Structure formats: C-alpha cells, structure tokens
Amino acid sequence: MHAWPASEVPVLPGKGRDLRIHDTATDGLVTLDPGPVARIYVCGITPYDATHIGHAATYNAFDLVQRVWLDTKRQVHYVQNVTDVDDPLLERAERDGIDWVALAEKETALFREDMTALRMLPPREYIGAVEAIPGIVPLVERLRDAGAAYELEGDIYFSVEADPDFGKVSGLDAAAMRLLSAERGGDPDRSGKKNPLDPMLWMAAREGEPSWDGGSLGRGRPGWHIECVAIALDHLGMGFDIQGGGSDLAFPHHEMGASHAQALTGEFPMAKAYVHAGMVALHGEKMSKSKGNLVFVSKLRRDGVDPAAIRLALLAHHYRADWEWTDQVLQDAVARLGRWRAAVSRPDGPSAEALVEEIREALVNDLDAPAALAAVDRWAALQLDQGGTDEGAPGVVSRAVDALLGVAL
Template identity: 90%
Template sequence: MHAWPASEVPALPGKGRDLRIHDTATGELVTLDPGPVARIYVCGITPYDATHMGHAATYNAFDLVQRVWLDTKRQVHYVQNVTDVDDPLLERATRDGKDWVALAESETALFREDMTALRLLPPRHYIGAVEAIPGIVPLVERLRDLGAAYELEGDTYFSVESDAHFGEVSGLDAAAMKLLSAERGGDPERPGKKNPLDPMLWMAAREGEPSWDGGSLGRGRPGWHIECVAIALDHLGMGFDVQGGGSDLAFPHHEMGASHAQALTGEYPFAKAYVHAGMVALNGAKMSKSKGNLVFVSKLRRDGVDAAAIRLALLAHHYRADWEWTDSVLTEAVERLGRWRAAVSRPDGPPAEALVEELREALANDLDAPSALAAVDRWAARQAAEGGTDEGAPGVVSRAVDALLGVAL
C-alpha cells in the first residue's frame, strides 16, 4: 500500500532541541534521545468516515514530532497502518450496501488526499492489515506455542497474564479496563475466557465475512491489536521511540499491543514512550463515527477553506488537550493565516533569528504548538506596526513556519 507525496521540509540554520514529551505509561514528561534514526509507529485509520477533524488532530500531532526530530538533523523512520478489515468497516459496508474492499479503498484514497493537502509528512511504510496477514499468522502461532494464547470455540485469544507488564501502559485498574474493553471492541463477557480482558488474536471464519488462510489456526482474520504489533516489529523492531495515537487507544489497543510484543520477544518495553493526542468534540460531544457528529477535512476543502487554515486551527490547541470544533475556531485560523501571509509578503521585517529559537523551544516542550503560534503572532504584529530593516527576515519566518509547523505561507 502506498502513502502520499511528501512536501519538502526546509532546512533551518542551527539545530533543534531534543523533544520532551508526555509519556502515558509514566505520566511524566520524558526526554526522547533517539539514535541517528528516530523510530515512530502511529496507529492509522479504519477506513470509513475519513478524514474527520479528530483524525486530523491526531496525525498533526505526530507530524510535529517528526518535524522536531528532523530539525535535530535526525532521520525519521515512520510507520503507519490501515485497519482495512475490521468489524466496524464490515458493518458500515453492510449498512450502506457497499463492497467492503471498495469502501476501504475509497476512504483510504480520500485520507491520502487530505494528508497531502494538510502537508502532513507521509510514513516510510504504510501497511494495510490485509497485506500484513502473512506476517501475523506466525506470530499468533508462536504465542500459542509459548503458552501465551489459547483456543476458544475456534477463535484464538491472548492471555494477558502471560505478560508481567500488562497494565503498565494505561495504568488502569481491572474494573476500568473491563468497562473500556466492552466499549472498544472487546468481549469481556464471553464465557470460557481465562480472563475477561483477554483479547482475540485470530477470529475463526464467520459466515458471510472475509477470511484468509491461517495455517494451523484455520481460516479467519486477525484481531485488531496483533495487526499493529506485526507491522511494528517487522519494520521497527522492539524498543522503538514512540507509539502514538489518540487517547482512546491507550486502552485497550496500546496496552494489548505492548503485551503481545513483550510476550512474543521476551523483551521490554515495546515502545520507549506512549504518546496520546486528545479528543476533538462537536456540539458538546466527542466526534464519533457512531454518533455521526463529524467535521470532515475534505468537506471544508470543497467549501473553499485553505488547508493551511485548517492546520492552523489544529495547531491552536495543545495536542494532549480535549477541545471543541466551532465556527470561531476556523474563523480565527483563517484570520491568523491572513496576518501571517501579509507579514511575510513584505520585503523586509524585524529580525527573525530569535523567533526561530522560540519555535524550537516551544515545540521541544511537549509540542507546545499554541506557544509557537503566539510567537509568530508577536513577530507578525511587530511587522505590521513597525516594519523592519532585515531583508532576510520574512523568508526566515516563512521557512521556519513551514519546517516546524508544516504551514506554507
């Protein structure tokens, strides 16, 4: 599966700072110190109802991570998946009378278009669950052979008790986990499971649903969590730098994925830091596919909204914050974009070297994009009020905003 085109990232003078970011597993800010190649895995979409503003906010956050690393002169090895077969996708295809493969392909194509418009850097590897199945089956078989998995009525489950570190990603107690498991794709009430929290690794073929050859597992399809584990281990290995996604993935998805990988390899940790973006709401409720209260990037673009303004609307909120999309959020972003473009369109301006360092400092401090935007606002206001004599300043600002914030002026 191919990703989307990469926009050029301008090189800035000097060198950026190492990133300090909030790690869900420890509840603290940690300083990431990757080697020459920083490794990041971000969980991708289930391709229907793409791309809503919640998606965009999440992937914008991890685009900033990449840009901070690139500014430190590192390479970035970024991997993202597409859950192109799963119950919600099949249910949507049935509801709408569509072929599930065609639905997944069309929504993934739309997602690519939106990512390109927003100038989000593409992953090096963009892998669908279906294409990963040949690599998933051996991992499930190995977990079974290790005694970390068991069969129940033809389905194969992972035993959470096989990983001594289970629970360390989310830090939740068993009662909270059970509640979230029921809400987020698990089946804690199924009779016969060793532990209500045990997640499915391989679902035996169901009548009328797609299935694949699972070797000794029989025909079926993979569970949600093992999909990402197989892709991450194949392309990044254990101990990669950041596992990312929305905050609703901390449990069960990232918790289970970590335990799968740790049980498979006997190594710890799966990822050095677990980083989660906040949720975006509309009309007082979290944007949700099930509720249908969604704002789509593609719809805004069709209505003539500049994608750079959409990105500025996302950047105006700290990535970990839960926030609400409103008309005023977009209006403010459009106005900010206009002020910035006016400021850099002049032939000279106030010195910009200090601004570049302010941007670097803000983003290295847990991706504090709102502070970075405020710094540019101050420079633009000074430009409007006083002008300046530095002929290179507008170009420096334009390149810095592009390189670090992904906004083309």
C-alpha cells in the same frame, strides 16, 4: 499499500534540540534521545468514513514530532497502518450495499488526499492489515505454542496473564479496563475466556465475512491489536521511540499491543514513550464516527477553506488537550493565516533569529504548538505595526513556519 507524496521540509540554520514529551505509561515528561534514525509508529484509520477533524488533530501531533526530529538533523522512520478489515468497516459496507474492499480503497484514497492537503509528512511504510496477514499468522502461532494464547470455539485469545507488565501502559485498574474493553471492541463478557480482558488474536471464519488461510490457526482474520504489533515489529523492532495515537487508544489497543510484543520477544518496553493526542468534540460530545457528529476535512476543503487554515486551527490547541471544534475556531485560524501571510509578504522586517529559537523551544517542550503560534503572532504584529530592516527576515519566518509547523505561507 502506498502512502501520499511528501512536501519538502526546508532546512533551517542551526539545529533543534531533543524532544521532551508526555509518556502515558509514566504520566510524565521524558526526554527522547533517538539514534541517527528516530523510530515512530502511529496507528492509522479504519477506512469506513472520511477523515474528520479528530483524525487530523491526531496526525498533526505526530507530524510535529517528525518535524522536531528532522530539525535535529536525524532521519525519521515513520510507520503507519490501515485497518482495512474490521467489524466497523464490514458493517458500514453492508449498510451501504457496497463491497468492503471498494469502501476501504475509496476512503483510504480520500485520507491520502486530506493528508497531502494538510502537509502531513507521510510514513515510510504504510501497511494495510490485509497485506500484513502473512506476518501476523506466525506471531499468533508462536504465542499459542508458548502458552500465551489459547483457543476458544475456534478463536484464538491472548492471555494477559502471560505478560507480567500488563497494565503499565494505561495505568488503569481491572474494573476500568473491563468497562473500556466493552466500549472499545472487546468482549469481556464472553464465557469461557480465562480472563475477561483477554483480547482476540485470531477470529475464526464467520459465514458471510472475509477470511484468510491462517495455517494451523484455520481460516479467519486477525484481531485488531496483533495487526499493529506485527507491522511495528517487522519494520521498527522492539524499543522504538514513540507509539502514538489518540487518547482512546491507550486502552485497550496500546496496552494489548505492548503485551503481545513483550510476550513474543521477552523484551520490555515495546516503545520508549506512549504518546496520546486529545479528543476533539462537536456540540459538546467527542467527535466520532459512531455518534455521527463529524466535521470532515474533505468537506471543509470543498467549501473553499484553505488547508493551511485548517492546520492552524489544529495547532491552536495543545495536542494533549480535549477541545471543541466551532465556527469561531476556524474563523480565528483564517484570520491568523491572513495576518501571517501579510506579514511575510513584505520585503524586509524585524529580525527573525530569536523567533526561530522560540518556535523550536516551544515544540521541544511537549509539542507546545500554541506557544509557537503566539511567538509568530508577536513577530507578525511587530512587522505589520512597525516593520523592520532585515531583508531576509520574512523568508526566514516563512521557512521556519513551514519546516516546524507545516504551514505554507
């Protein structure tokens, strides 16, 4: 599966600093010091609907991570999946009377267009669950053969008891996990399971649903969590720098994925930091496909909204914060974009060297994009009010905003 084209990232003078970021597993800031190649895995979409603002906010957060690392003169090995076979996709395809493969391809293509418009840097590997199946089957067989998985009516479940570190990603107790499991795709009430929290690794073929040859597992399709584990281990290995996604993935998805990987390899942890973006609400409720309260990036673009303004609207909120999308949020972003563009359109201006360092410092401090925006606001206000004599300053500001914030002025 191919990703989307990369926008050019300007190279800034000097060098950025190492990123300090919040790790869900320790509930504190950690300073990441990757080697020459920083490794990040971000969970992708289930393509049964278009990209909404909640998606965009999540991928914007991890785009900032990449930009901070690139500013340290490192390479970035970024991997993202597409869950192109799963119950929600199959249910939507049946509801709309469309082939599930065609639906997945259509929505994945639209996602690529949205990511390109928003100047999100693409992953090096963009892998669909279906194409990952040949690598998933041997992992499930290994877990089963090692006693970390068991069969129940043809389905294969992972035993959470096989991982002594189970629970260390989310930090939740068993009761909270059980509630979230039921809400987020698990089946804690299925009889016959060794532990209500045990997640499915391989679903035996169901009539009328797609299935694949699973070797000794029989025909079926993979569970959600093992999909990402197979892709991450294949392309990044254990101990990569960041596992990322929305905060609703901390449990069960990232918790279960970590346990799968640790049971497979005997190593801990799967990722050095588990980083989660907040949720975006609309009309007082979390924006989600199940609720239908969505603001689509593609719809905003069709309505003539500049993608740079959409990006500024996202950047105005700290990535870990839960916030609400409103007309005012977008209006403020459009106005800010206009001020910034007016400021950099002049041939000279106030010195920008200190501003570049302010943006860098804000972003390495747990991706504090609102502080970075405030710094650019101050420079723009000074430029529009008093001007300056540094001929290169507007160009420096334009390149810094592009390189570090992904906003083209």
